[in-house]
Amino acid sequence: MAYLLIERNGMINVIEMNGCTDCVMYLANGDVEEPADGWSPEAIERNWPGYHVVVAGDENTEAHFSWQACAVCGSTLGGNRYPCAAWKCEGTK
Numbered sequence: 001m002a003y004l005l006i007e008r009n010g011m012i013n014v015i016e017m018n019g020c021t022d023c024v025m026y027l028a029n030g031d032v033e034e035p036a037d038g039w040s041p042e043a044i045e046r047n048w049p050g051y052h053v054v055v056a057g058d059e060n061t062e063a064h065f066s067w068q069a070c071a072v073c074g075s076t077l078g079g080n081r082y083p084c085a086a087w088k089c090e091g092t093k
């Protein structure tokens with residue numbers, strides 16, 4: 001897994017985490033066809049204000065099933081998890 005990032009002052013902190021299928025579809029496509037009950041993109045904004053959140057795996061990355069809460073939206077529904085990453089955007093607090 002590799003990231004291409006522009007460093008400023010040598011400080012960029014990438015947080016690696018696992019995201020649910022809905023979050024990954026939304027992050028990758030900007031849309032979710034049939035989101036789980038209660039899922040909404042606002043949850044991502046709420047959990048990660050001022051952060052840029054992306055899908056970190058490539059198309060060959062295999063999902064793994066987990067009951068752990070989705071780190072992106074906070075959903076506690078069990079399901080597939082995919083690698084995601086987040087970093088704070090320039091100019092945000």
Ligand SMILES: [Zn+2]
Nearest residue numbers: 020023070073
């Ligand atoms: Zn999620």
